[in-house]
Amino acid sequence: MRLHRLDITAFGPFGDTQSIDFDALSAAGLFLLHGPTGAGKTSVLDAVCYALYGAVPGARQSGQGLTLRSDHAPPGTRTEVRLELTVAGRRLEVTRQPPWARPKKRGTGTTTDKAQSWLREYDTQAAAWKDLSRSHQEIGEEITQLLGMSREQFCQVVLLPQGDFARFLRADAEARGKLLGRLFDTRRFADVEKRLAELRRAAEADVRQGDAALLADAHRMQQAAGEGVPLPELAPGDPGLAEAVLTWAALARTTARERLTITTCARTAAEAASAAARHALDEARELAGLQRRYAEAREHADRLREHAGTHEQDRARMERARKAESVAPALDLRDTAEREHARAARAEAEARAALPEPLAALDATGLAAAARRAAEERGGLDSARRAEDRLTALLTEQRTLDREESADDAELRDAESWLADWDTVRADLQGRIDAAQEAAGRVEHLAGLRESAGSRLDAARRRDRLARDAEEAADRALASRERAAEAHETWLDLKERRLRGIAAELAAGLAPGEPCAVCGATEHPAPARKDAGHVDREAEERALADHRRAEERRAEDERRHSTARETLAAARAEAGEASVAELAALAEEAERAYARARDTASGLHPAQEELRRAGQEHERRETARQRAALRAAARVSRRDALEGERAVLRQEVDRAAGTAGSVAARAAQLDGEVERLTRAAEAARLADDTAQRLKTADARLADAAFRAGFDTPAGAAAALLDEEAHRALQRRLDARQQEEAAVRAVLAEPETAAAARRPAADVESAERAAEEAGRRLQRAASARDAAARRCAELDRLSAHATTAVRRLAPLRETHDRVARLATLTAGTSADNERRMRLESYVLAARLEQVAAAATVRLARMSSGRYTLVHSDDRSGRGRSGLGLHVVDAWTGRERDTATLSGGETFFASLALALGLADVVTDEAGGVRLDTLFIDEGFGSLDDQTLDEVLDVLDSLRERDRSVGIVSHVPDLRRRVHAQLEVLKDRTGSRVRHRGVG
Incomplete structure (x- = not known):
């Protein structure tokens, strides 16, 4: 990817349109981007990122309420960023306009226009630009696909943030893992770990749920079987759980079938006895019914003969009613x-x-x-x-x-009262506007003074704190040197004493008849003896270990002392010799002056709006007064016409x-x-x-x-009878006739007459005998049904348990396999010797590639002294981390990168950033990154190191790259001829090209 041209309009501190010719700047291979604080150097990089991805770098857009539009831009000028670049052999032009509140074309106020984007490509055959898309989403996908990097990767690889990599050098494994994970997108490996852990928990839950279900079936079988076969004590996860449950179920089923055979025989006998009793009861009930039927028929015939006269009267009444109809x-x-x-x-x-x-x-x-x-x-x-x-x-x-x-x-x-005060109100509002405009002119100057005073105050506080830290570090270094000297003397003394008593140690190993290790004699007439103050090998080794630990502590304390002195010198250079109290008073006064000016200036817009509204109100009141006078004149003539018409109508x-x-x-x-x-x-x-x-x-x-x-x-x-009386009379006549016929039929039945001649039937005795036989049968049937249900329930539950055991077997195999994989990828398995997580393993490989790529440039920047190496030594909680060490060729020792000085940290982090850019570029599909930007940090280098760093950056031209350095260092303006200077004033910032054709 190579940048050609960037046009910025009303963006950040740039009030009007500014054009940056990257082709001219890149011709020299190395160019400098410089300017005063707050001029907008970072805004140039923000504009590049916004043009490509529609957003500025994450660290500058989060949480601060960042607005892209310039406060210096005229109201009618829209914010726009246009970037022309070549990527993957295609020359593209990206234009983006964020949403903005523009003045309304009609009336007053503002209206919001939506964000817009354009993507064009230069057609070499037609020698013209052709439109590709105006969709935000399509443009974002196209740019991301061509570059092969997300916005976070682009900001980390193309806009090299040295502060981030300096922290990266000193960070722990967890912080390094977060940065590398964002750059190389290893979320999929973390997702694999998470997914395997979820699968393990799910498989474990399935197995435990299966065991619990199997035990639940066993308890239900125990309830169904009764108290005949006791269930053994079992719990989920017990070995042999399935075999124990199935064995017990087979025994319970056998016992239940024996009970079913016994109860079936008992029910058969009870059924025969109950059938004989029911037959006897039926015969007794039939005889009693026939005898009762004959007696009731004789009684009914006697009642009919008693009411014969009433029946004749009803017949006569019916005849007269038919005539009257x-x-x-x-x-x-x-x-x-x-x-x-x-x-x-x-x-x-x-x-x-x-x-x-x-x-x-x-x-x-x-x-x-x-x-x-x-x-x-x-x-x-x-x-x-x-x-x-x-x-x-x-x-x-x-x-x-x-x-x-x-x-x-x-x-x-009301209008006349308000208009009487108009001149006074207008003069007061105009005075407020003039005062706010004058205060607005002072705000920017006072802001610079406030920022400078605040910076000096922070530096002074840091200076005083660092002075105390330096004194404490010096004391600790002195104490460590003394302890190291004492430990060294102790070790030498013990070593000398051990050498003096070495004969006693050798004599301790002699045995009669065995040759001496020194002289070879087999006789030992007078072996040496150990005295009370004898020093053995273990005591000497303990003293040596104490001496080495003291030396390491001394080196560490001296390194910290050196670092503290360097940091203190930088803080004193920035803060000067003034005290914190003096600087605090100056900062407080600057803050008060700035607050007063800002508060006064903030009233400009409200006062202007109030004056505008007051003018509109004046016009409205004047118009209302004129219209009221016209309406009063029209009402007078209308009243006269109404009075005349009203008199005429009243008479009528x-x-x-x-x-x-x-x-x-x-x-x-x-x-x-x-x-x-x-x-x-x-x-x-x-x-x-x-x-x-x-x-x-x-x-x-x-x-x-x-x-x-x-x-x-x-x-x-x-x-004449009504309908109801006629029906009632007819029913009585019909009922009488039917009763007479029924009585005659019953008395004529031969079975009934024969039953009347037999002795009275004893139904109660037959009923008692049948009830007793029925109860015996019911008890036998209930016992048999309970035994059958017990067998059926045991068969069903046994089949269900067998199915559950078959289904649970593959679940156990799956759980064992997934658990092994999950613990292996999580670094908790015994098979994982380094206890390294899967994501950490992938990131360690990437970090090893980055360290190798960075070492090529670091060796040159440090004149062959330093080499970066990756270390997978175990760190916190016993797991292998993402260690990063530096090998010092002068001492031949490997040490942590946190021990580097400020200047060494800068060029080490620069080498690491360039190496990371190479690895991420290869990871992105080999897209060439022909334009890079390096952030501030060169001020910590001496002249010789600065020359070496610039030589390394200049060597990037071998890969046809151009590098832009963002720095305040004055010496760089002399060393780097191609420059882009950002200037600021009251009307907004502007850019100026220097040293380019």
Whole structure:
């Protein structure tokens, strides 16, 4: 990947459009990006990352409320970043515009435009750019696929953050693992570990669940088997659990089948005895029933003979009712006519009672004529009703005009009161705006002073703390040197004493007849003896170990002392000689001045908005006052027209209303009179008609009664039965006939007569014998059914347990296999000798590659002194970590990278960053990274080391790379000719190319 051109508009500190020609800067292979603090050097790198991935580096966008838009940009200028680059042989142009609040095209205020992105590719054949996509997602996927790196990898590999790698050198294995895991995306290996652990827990749960289910089946079988076969004590996970359960189940099934055979034989015998008892009971019940049937039939025949007279009366009553049925239609017709005439007479009386005396005496024809006259008078009131409705509307309109006049008067008074204070309000707001603008001009200057004072105060506090640490480190180093000297003297003394008494040690190993190891003699007449202060080999080795530990402690304390002195010197250079109290007072004063200016400047926008709103309110009030005056003039002419029309309508309404008070009341009176007269006329006609129908019905009834054989209609009516009485009488007659036939049939049965001649049946004794036999059978059947259920339940549970055992066997095998894999990948297995997790193993291989790649450049930067090596020694909790050591060729010793000095840490971290870039590039598919940026850190190098580091960076041109150095070091401006300078002022930052063609 090679960068060609970057255009930045309204982004970060850049208020207008700034263009950066990377082709010109990269021509020299090495270029410098420098400028004062806060000018925007980092914003240039942010713009590159934002153009490619649509987001700035994670460390600068998280949690700080970062806004991409420049505060120096004009309101109408949109934020935009355009980057032209070549990647994978394709020349692309990426343009991104974040969302922004632009001024509305109409009216005031702002509206938010959505983010936009463009991706174009240069067509060499057509010599023109062609559009590829405008989708954020598609562009992001295309760039990520071409580069082969995520945003985190790009920011770590292309924008080399030296501070991160310095921490990486001193970090523990866990912190190194997190960084390497993000860069090489080893989440899949961690997911494998996690997945295997989950599978192990799931398999273990399945096995335990299977054991628990098998034991539950065993307990259910024990409940089904009863107390005959005791279940052995078992628990989930016991060895031989399945075999024990199946063996016990077979024994329980055998016992249950023996019980079933015994209870089956007992039930068969009980069934035979119960059948004989039921047969005897049936015979006794049948004889008793026949005897009872004969006796009941004789009693029923006697009761029928006693009620024979009543039966004859019912027959005569039924005959008269049948004759009266021919007169029933005439009776119904006469009753209906009488009821209708009575209702019509009552209605006529009610209608006439509602009329005045002269009208109540009229017949039906006179009443109808009076109703027509009243209706004609009612029709003449329609015109007067319309005039009355118009008069009501005029009154409503007059009241509306009164309300409008009151509202306009109030609005006019309010507007005049507000406008009287307008000049004072406008002058006050303009004064606030002027004061806020003047304060805004001082904020940036005061911010610089505040930042500088704060930095010096922090440095002074750090200086004082480091001074104490340096003194303590010096004391510890002195004490360690003294202890090391004492341990060395002790060891030398013990060694010398042991050499003096070495003869006693050799004599201790002599045996009679065995040759001496020194002289070879087999006789030992006077072997040396150990004295009370003899020093043996173990004491000498303990003294030597103490001496070595003291030496290591001395070296460590002296290294810490050296580091403390270097850090203290840097802090003193930054803080100066002023005390913390003096610097704190200066910082506090700068903070107060900055806060006062910022608070005053923050009121600029509210004051402008308030002035704008006040101007709008002034225009609204002035307009409202003019409109109120126009409406008042229009109301005067409208009132005159309404008064004239109202006088004319009032005269017409008074004439039509008469004494009723209103036209509506008079119309209501006439409506009621028409309704009453019409109702009375209709009632009179209906009463005359019903009287005539009643007379005709009386004549027809008399004729029908005579033909049916009755002397009077009243006699026919008395003989007539209603439907319910007729059905009841018929039922009595039919029931009597049926009873007589049934009694005769029962008395004629031969079996019944023969049973009546036999002795009375003893049903109770037969029932007691049958009940006792039934109880014996029930007990035998219950015992047999319980035994059958026990056998069936045991068979079912045994089959279920057998199936569970077969299903559990592969689960146990799976659990054992998964558990071995899970403990192996988690580093807890005995087979994993280094106790290294799978992800750590992969990261260790990557770190070994990074260390090898970094060593090539580190050896050159350190003049062949240092080499980076990976170490997989065990660290915390006994597991192998991601160790990183440096081999010092001057001493031949391997030590931890945390022991490097500040300058050594810088070029070691730079070598590590470049090596990591090479490995990640190869991991990404071999995509060439032709443009790199290296962050601050060169100030800790001496001149010779700086030259060596620059030579290494300059050698990157051998792979056609260009390197941009972001630094404040003044000496670099002399050594690196191609420069991109970032300048800042009150109107925003700008860039300037220096030393390029």
